[in-house]
Amino acid sequence: MNFVEQEVENDMAAGRTPEGVITRFPPEPNGYLHIGHAKAIWVDFGIAEKFGGRCNLRFDDTNPAKESQEFVDSIKDDIRWLGYDWQGHEYYASDYFEALYGFAVQLIEKGLAYVCDLSAEETRSYRGTPHEPGKNSPNRDRSTTENLALFKSMRDGEFPDGACTLRAKIDMAHANLNMRDPVLYRIARAHHHRTGDAWCIYPMYDFAHGQSDAIEGVTHSLCSLEFENHRPLYEWFLEHIDGIGSPRQIEFARLNLTYTITSKRKLQELVEKGYVTGWDDPRMPTIRGLRKRGYTPDAIRNMCAAAGLTKFNALHDMHLLENALREDLNKRADRRMAVLDPLKVVITNLAEDEAIECEAVNNPEAEGEGTSRTLHLTREIWIEQEDFREDAPSKFFRLKANGDVRLRYGYVIHCDEIIKDDAGNVVELRCTYDPESGGGKTPEGKKKVKGIIHWVSARDAVDAEVRLYDHLFKEPQPGTGGRTIEEDLNPDSIQVVQGAKLEPALSAAAAGTQVQFERLGYFVRTDDEDIVFNRAVSLRDSWAKFEQKG
């Protein structure tokens, strides 16, 4: 049990949650969700679920200049894709604008808020620094009557944008800068995607969030670490506004992954400068990107669980995410054969019109009865260039000159002849197959063949485009150590392979179908009209590791 669950359990035991546990996921509709949000969603929805409560979806739409309906829609779509349901509890901070206004009036009446005429710049300089106390606003002691009238005029649009603000009257010398008379309302004539032009004053985050939580009966308001310094203010409002609930804010560390950035601003830069094709580029850490890449909701959720929930600002290894995907897809993805870099092999003891049926299991790891399909071994087949070496070390278990290798789900072939072009490149192999070696059997008196390679019948193959993705960045911590994120971009983050040879069944796969290309990795069919597959993640490859070490 993590520390948040522990706290929730304590609160339940202490009778502080008579209506059950209620959390909320509070995105600002000003961008697309990314892997970091996925963790927050996992936390907010997951904890509510664990304790039999519910999680509200609340859009924190208090800054109309940056927000839009488009983002509201995409966010809802992404949450649903991740497998979470807010059960109709869809709210907006803007639903509470009138209530919030009332709370502000209440604070003014109690002498706890005032209208301040300082400009944005002056407000900043009056705030002081962590080392020096701030200075009181010259308007700090306005009368309640005057403040009430002024605040009403703000709402009625009698002042230009930025002319004044409503501020809480707390303590300009407070050690926590957030408590130095924070701004509650600012004047901004921006068209709001939900309230239109009904308002020209908008509440700040601090004034809206806790009160929105309270209005909804939220018991546990879980947020990231950067709001720790805001908690005293969160609690100050709840304490000084009458007749409002008392949600509890608990902060946790956000998700950081190696080779990844989650800064909205930096991601936007990648999109704008064309380093990626868009927010849904399969290399992007956005939910939409991961989805196109071939990730599954389960993999993402399991990764969150594996990473855990703490207050320590950790940096998780990207392997954690990749491993979660492999683990998930190992069980559910059907296996297929695909040759990305084809080398023609002619099986000379097979006639032109001959085709030997080979049974291939769809997924040896699937639970229950495994289904299978029939492949045809024909005279001409494709194998991977990489799986043949004329001259190879003894550890190389694949096909060599005069050597043997087993064709997966097929037969053992022997390489009799190597055909090269004028430049000396191997363009074709002439092999013979051993009719006695079907079904994985080793004929009496023959040595067992260790190497097994994948292949595709040239007669049956369909051509396809395959996109091989790798980390977007070449550095574990992009943009640190004095480098820019641009400098850290991995130039080989995408490799497009044309003319890959796929086994025929793949042409019928629906968009979004996840498969394992045997010995290569997990791939997903894209929604392109042509046959295109994206590589989500490669398989573990101990041979490649061995070779790298030299």
Add this chain to the structure above:
RNA sequence: UCCCCUGUGGUGUAAUUGGUAACACAGCUGUUUUUGGUACAGUCAUUUCAGGUUCAAGUCCUGGCGGGGGAACCA
């Protein structure tokens, strides 16, 4: 320099709340295998440091050191 938070293997997370460091990922070494995949096994930590309390400290106390956050009319 002021306030808040945080420090357990390469990376993260756990430890019945004081009882002798567990799990995952990564690495390495093997076994099994019609995927050099999967699965399985082995290996990898004197818990940031210095004191203190105690029969006993990762857990408690004192002090130091390291890391993160904080001065938007953003969220």
